[in-house]
Amino acid sequence: MPMPHRTFVQVAKRRLVGKEGTERVRILRGLIEELPDYRSGPYADIRKWLHGEIDATRVRAKTIHRDSIAVRREGAAQVALVGAPNAGKSSLLQALSNIQIKTGDYAFTTTRPVAAVTAIGGVRVQLVEIPGLLEGAAKDRGGGRALLGVLRNADAMVYCHAASAPPEILAALQREVAAAGIALPALLAATKVDEEDARVDRLAVAFGDLEVVPVSVLDEESLERFREAVWRLLGLVRVYLRHGGVVEEEPLALEPGATVEDVADGIHHELAASFRAARLWGPSARFPGQRVGRTHVVADLDEVEILH
Numbered sequence: 001m002p003m004p005h006r007t008f009v010q011v012a013k014r015r016l017v018g019k020e021g022t023e024r025v026r027i028l029r030g031l032i033e034e035l036p037d038y039r040s041g042p043y044a045d046i047r048k049w050l051h052g053e054i055d056a057t058r059v060r061a062k063t064i065h066r067d068s069i070a071v072r073r074e075g076a077a078q079v080a081l082v083g084a085p086n087a088g089k090s091s092l093l094q095a096l097s098n099i100q101i102k103t104g105d106y107a108f109t110t111t112r113p114v115a116a117v118t119a120i121g122g123v124r125v126q127l128v129e130i131p132g133l134l135e136g137a138a139k140d141r142g143g144g145r146a147l148l149g150v151l152r153n154a155d156a157m158v159y160c161h162a163a164s165a166p167p168e169i170l171a172a173l174q175r176e177v178a179a180a181g182i183a184l185p186a187l188l189a190a191t192k193v194d195e196e197d198a199r200v201d202r203l204a205v206a207f208g209d210l211e212v213v214p215v216s217v218l219d220e221e222s223l224e225r226f227r228e229a230v231w232r233l234l235g236l237v238r239v240y241l242r243h244g245g246v247v248e249e250e251p252l253a254l255e256p257g258a259t260v261e262d263v264a265d266g267i268h269h270e271l272a273a274s275f276r277a278a279r280l281w282g283p284s285a286r287f288p289g290q291r292v293g294r295t296h297v298v299a300d301l302d303e304v305e306i307l308h
């Protein structure tokens with residue numbers, strides 16, 4: 001009498017927890033051996049799943065080997081999602097972008113940084129889930145040092161914490177980030193606020209120095225408010241380019257303090273060296289079409305025409 005298929009899956013998952021590389025492949029092979037030899041039905045599905053896991057494990061092993069856990073930057077800025085296991089980071093990432101990512105009601109669903117691009121303030125911003133940061137991460141517990149390395153490269157970070165969870169877990173994580181010498185602009189997303197036992201007030205008191213943004217992936221308006229908060233956090237400056245009265249649809253996104261020269265550089269490095277002056281419309285212009293030099297500091301929502 002073979003083991004019931006559901007039990008088999010549970011046993012398999014338990015044996016695979018925390019196993020990677022050749023050891024994981026060996027366990028997967030063993031499981032395939034133990035599997036009753038049916039050609040169809042649930043056992044055939046399980047066999048297919050196990051073979052898929054072998055392939056995925058090999059791909060992961062290669063990727064880790066080649067390129068530790070670096071994340072290729074995309075978009076105008078990179079924002080890291082940091083938080084205890086099960087805080088709702090993947091769910092938020094998924095709700096804000098088009099990616100399909102595994103979420104689950106257990107810790108360590110995500111094991112490597114996952115990135116997705118989303119529109120924030122009308123510009124492309126990359127969100128990166130930093131998984132599994134634990135107390136002791138700065139001392140490399142749970143491979144924490146490499147994960148903190150990814151975080152260090154971000155432009156800003158969002159602490160994610162379930163509104164119903166005690167603040168202490170997050171406070172410990174904050175200490176790890178500080179111990180690693182990372183000081184990025186940050187806000188706190190109080191996640192899963194649709195849950196009955198949500199306590200946003202408790203988080204707001206415990207983390208008085210952070211802006212607290214209540215979010216639920218089930219509430220579109222809360223996601224929009226989250227986007228707006230991230231936009232303010234980044235403090236980017238959007239500049240629209242004009243060519244003979246026509247305004248481009250997509251703005252350039254620049255760092256605060258950017259000048260007309262940075263605008264020209266955003267179009268082309270050579271242009272930055274050769275242009276004479278610019279015309280300006282919008283918040284930083286004294287009057288529409290004002291002529292300005294290369295050192296003029298632009299403001300959010302300015303329109304700029306580079307004069308050759």
Ligand SMILES: Nc1nc2c(ncn2[C@@H]2O[C@H](COP(=O)(O)OP(=O)(O)OP(=O)(O)O)[C@@H](O)[C@H]2O)c(=O)[nH]1
Pocket residue numbers: 083084085086087088089090091092102103104105106107108109110111131132191192193194195215216217218
């Ligand atoms: N009710 C409710 N549940 C949520 C919300 N966001 C996430 N969850 C649930 O919380 C659990 C954990 O979500 P994940 O997104 O996997 O959390 P994570 O932080 O990525 O977890 P790890 O990758 O394991 O560190 C899942 O069961 C989600 O369905 C939310 O806004 N409301």
Ligand SMILES: [Mg+2]
Pocket residue numbers: 089090091102103109110129131
């Ligand atoms: Mg996750």
